[in-house]
Every structure is written in structure tokens, then in C-alpha cells.
Amino acid sequence: MYLKALLGCPLIAATVLGTTLPGKLQPRHYSNDTNGSQVGPIKPKVFLINLFTPEAAVFYNIPEFNLLERNITVPGFSPKFPDAHCTANGDICQLVTGEGEINAAATVSSLVLDRAFDLRSTYFLIAGIAGVNPEVATTASVLFARFEVQVALQYEFDIRDIGSNFSTGYIPYGRKVPGEYPTAIYGTEVFEVNDALRSLAILFAKKAQLNDTAIAQGYRAKYALTAATSGPSVVACDGATSDVYYTGSILSSAFANFTKLITNGTATYCSTAQEDSAILESLLRATKANLVDFSRIIVMRTASNFDRPPPEISAYEHFFYRNSGGFDPSVRNLYLAGREIIGGIGGQWEGTFAKGIKPTNYIGDIFGSIGGTPDFGPYPYFGEA
Numbered sequence: 001m002y003l004k005a006l007l008g009c010p011l012i013a014a015t016v017l018g019t020t021l022p023g024k025l026q027p028r029h030y031s032n033d034t035n036g037s038q039v040g041p042i043k044p045k046v047f048l049i050n051l052f053t054p055e056a057a058v059f060y061n062i063p064e065f066n067l068l069e070r071n072i073t074v075p076g077f078s079p080k081f082p083d084a085h086c087t088a089n090g091d092i093c094q095l096v097t098g099e100g101e102i103n104a105a106a107t108v109s110s111l112v113l114d115r116a117f118d119l120r121s122t123y124f125l126i127a128g129i130a131g132v133n134p135e136v137a138t139t140a141s142v143l144f145a146r147f148e149v150q151v152a153l154q155y156e157f158d159i160r161d162i163g164s165n166f167s168t169g170y171i172p173y174g175r176k177v178p179g180e181y182p183t184a185i186y187g188t189e190v191f192e193v194n195d196a197l198r199s200l201a202i203l204f205a206k207k208a209q210l211n212d213t214a215i216a217q218g219y220r221a222k223y224a225l226t227a228a229t230s231g232p233s234v235v236a237c238d239g240a241t242s243d244v245y246y247t248g249s250i251l252s253s254a255f256a257n258f259t260k261l262i263t264n265g266t267a268t269y270c271s272t273a274q275e276d277s278a279i280l281e282s283l284l285r286a287t288k289a290n291l292v293d294f295s296r297i298i299v300m301r302t303a304s305n306f307d308r309p310p311p312e313i314s315a316y317e318h319f320f321y322r323n324s325g326g327f328d329p330s331v332r333n334l335y336l337a338g339r340e341i342i343g344g345i346g347g348q349w350e351g352t353f354a355k356g357i358k359p360t361n362y363i364g365d366i367f368g369s370i371g372g373t374p375d376f377g378p379y380p381y382f383g384e385a
């Protein structure tokens, strides 16, 4: 109210919106790198988005590029990861969000609003590790999503409180039983990204000789599913985001069902992590504000563990006491696949990537916020949220 009243007066509005704000509210059109020199807006070709330290560290001390040549402190980043890191020429940058949906949304929203960067032609490469559905893929695989579903955005009952005729305690908003399309829609349920770009990313990633280990091989052999027992590969399949780090066959099945339901049968539940829907919401809003381009997003996850146990092992035993061996090769494969994608985009910048990869599928959210008509959900009717 106070600001609105002030803005009614042209002279004061100019002062408020101009460059004369005191102290920390100073609009930032340029940033300083760590040696204090002033630099213009950085216009990265690729921005790597990692979620925690092990995923970020595999991109340091590598022959291809040096992300630690320029550090840019971004107001609003995580206290643990206050800087964006870039190559000296600004072509490749990286940030670390911190884990979970809140960290992810807060960090990426801070990035897109920082005038230190011009991100309108930047490709965002989400590069993190994930749980994997053994019906679809295996540990150490590289998974590329077209759909990202916020699977736990539902009512939740403890199964012991709801009655034995329910197969899950998760019930879509506005409904009284599972399996019915929610009628109360928040807007972050589903994101769909550029499938044509995803196909190119997959081609690049397939050039990588993926890492694997004997421990990972030993654990995946316990599953009675071909997708799980085969060696690591590059797979097109969809992502689930949940702040709750769930595990076990029943929750995994419930969220696989929800993924199918919410995308009208199109998506295949495969990777599970805690950030991607949040990142995509921030990038979607930024696209609406013409700050980024939603058609330039790649959602890559490598599989570090299975979302459910193999036969004969309890969920609890599987989760806490068994080592699936997926962590080391999954982190390694982020780098091995990631460098192919980054190199591929950079190498074909002129002529191909600079002008963008035109999507042939719908891209955006369930509301159609950035145009087009969603190929899932109840658009244009959303009921009473």
C-alpha cells in the first residue's frame, strides 16, 4: 500500500524506480567479479544447475572448461552456495541451489532477476542425481525428462488412518479417492519441456562412455526386471519431484500412478528427486517476464539409487543398510554426459543453438501460462482452487 501510494506521484516514482535508492536496494545492472572489477551482464550459452556439492564438484578441475574463473555473488542464493561460477568468457556458468523445493525455487528465482546476467538465450542444464524406477531404467543411467510432476502435491493420510480398501493414502486435491484427476489446481503439478531439445541432448549424451562399477552391477542384478538388470544407458523418461524423500514399492507405485494420471497417460514415471518442478516454475515465471526462454531447458538426472527394493529385501533394509553402488557412477556420469551436451551446444552455437530449437510439443505448465494449449490436464477449466 505504502509503495503503491508513493508510485502514484511521478517524481517519487522516478526516484523509487530509478537509480537513487539507498543502500542494498540499489538496482544491479552489472556485477563485480571477485577481483572487484566491474563487468557487463554475463550472457551464458549454458547454465548448469546442480543441487548439492558432489554434483557440482565433478565439473571442477576438468580439461574442458574452468567454472571457477569468475565467481559472481548473487543476492538471494543459498547461504551455503552464495556464488554463481562462470568461465572467464561467461559462456558456461553453474549454480548450486541447495536441496529441496524451497532452496531450488529461491535460488533460481534470484538468478533470473539478477541483472548481472542476460539469460534470454541461455540453455539451462539441470544436472543432478536421482532415484530410479527399476521398471524403466537402472542405476548409473542418464535420464532425460520431458514431463516433470510434483507427485506429492496431494492430500496425504497415513495408510493406517484411512481404511484397508485404499491402496495409498495419497488422494488428488479436490477428490475423495485416488485415481481421479485433481479438481483443485495449484499450477505446479506438471511441467513439459522441449522434446526436440531433449532428443538432441540424448544424442549428445549417447556419445559418452558411461561409468559403472562392480558394486552397482551386483546390486542391480538382484532385481527381476530387465530394465534394472541391464547396464547403464541414456533413457528418455519422466521425472517426479517431492520434498519428501520417499522410498519403497507402495509409494513409488502410487506416484507412478499419479504421474500417469496428471499427464493424461503420457508420462512414464522414472526418476525421482527434490528440486526440478521448483526450478521449472521459476524458469517458467521468468519466461513469462521475457527473462529466459522456457524452450531452452534440459532436465537431466543420473540414477544413484533405486526407488524401491529388489525382491526379498525390505524397503527399510534396502534404504538404510544396502549399498546399491549407484552414487559414484551416477555422479561421474553427470560429468561424462554433461560435458557432451555442453560441448555440443557450444560447438553448434552459430546456426543451431543460438537461434533456438523450435519445440514441436506443448511446453509450459498446466495453466498454459506461456502460451499454447497443454496436452494434459483440464485446460481451460480449473474448477475452484
Ligand SMILES: *[C@@H]1O[C@H](CO)[C@@H](O)[C@H](O)[C@H]1NC(C)=O
Pocket (backbone or CB within 6 Å): 028, 030, 031, 032, 036, 037, 038
Ligand atoms: C563494483 O565495484 C566497483 C569498483 O570496485 C564499486 O564502485 C561498485 O560499487 C561495485 N558494485 C557492486 C554492485 O558491488
Ligand SMILES: *[C@@H]1O[C@H](CO)[C@@H](O)[C@H](O)[C@H]1NC(C)=O
Pocket (backbone or CB within 6 Å): 033, 035, 036, 037, 069, 070, 088
Ligand atoms: C579481473 O578479472 C577479469 C576477468 O574476470 C580480468 O579481465 C581483469 O583483468 C581482472 N582485473 C584485475 C585488476 O585483476
Ligand SMILES: *[C@@H]1O[C@H](CO)[C@@H](O)[C@H](O)[C@H]1NC(C)=O
Pocket (backbone or CB within 6 Å): 034, 035, 068, 069, 070, 071
Ligand atoms: C571462485 O571460488 C572458488 C571456491 O568456490 C575458488 O576456488 C576460486 O579460486 C574462486 N575464483 C576466483 C577467480 O576467485
Ligand SMILES: *[C@@H]1O[C@H](CO)[C@@H](O)[C@H](O)[C@H]1NC(C)=O
Pocket (backbone or CB within 6 Å): 163, 165, 166, 167, 176, 177, 178
Ligand atoms: C473405501 O470405503 C469407504 C467406506 O465404504 C468409501 O467411502 C471409500 O470411497 C472407499 N475407498 C475406495 C478407494 O474405494
Ligand SMILES: *[C@@H]1O[C@H](CO)[C@@H](O)[C@H](O)[C@H]1NC(C)=O
Pocket (backbone or CB within 6 Å): 210, 211, 212, 213, 332
Ligand atoms: C568409473 O570411474 C571410476 C572413478 O573415476 C574409475 O576408477 C573406473 O575405472 C571407471 N569405470 C568405468 C567402467 O569407466
Ligand SMILES: *[C@@H]1O[C@H](CO)[C@@H](O)[C@H](O)[C@H]1NC(C)=O
Pocket (backbone or CB within 6 Å): 167, 168, 178, 250, 251, 253, 254, 257
Ligand atoms: C497403481 O495403479 C494400479 C493399477 O490401477 C493399482 O493396481 C495399484 O494398486 C496402484 N498403486 C497404488 C499404490 O495405489
Ligand SMILES: *[C@@H]1O[C@H](CO)[C@@H](O)[C@H](O)[C@H]1NC(C)=O
Pocket (backbone or CB within 6 Å): 181, 264, 374, 375, 376, 377, 378, 379
Ligand atoms: C485429461 O484428463 C482429464 C480427466 O479425465 C480430462 O478432464 C481432460 O480433458 C484431459 N485433458 C486432455 C488434454 O486430454
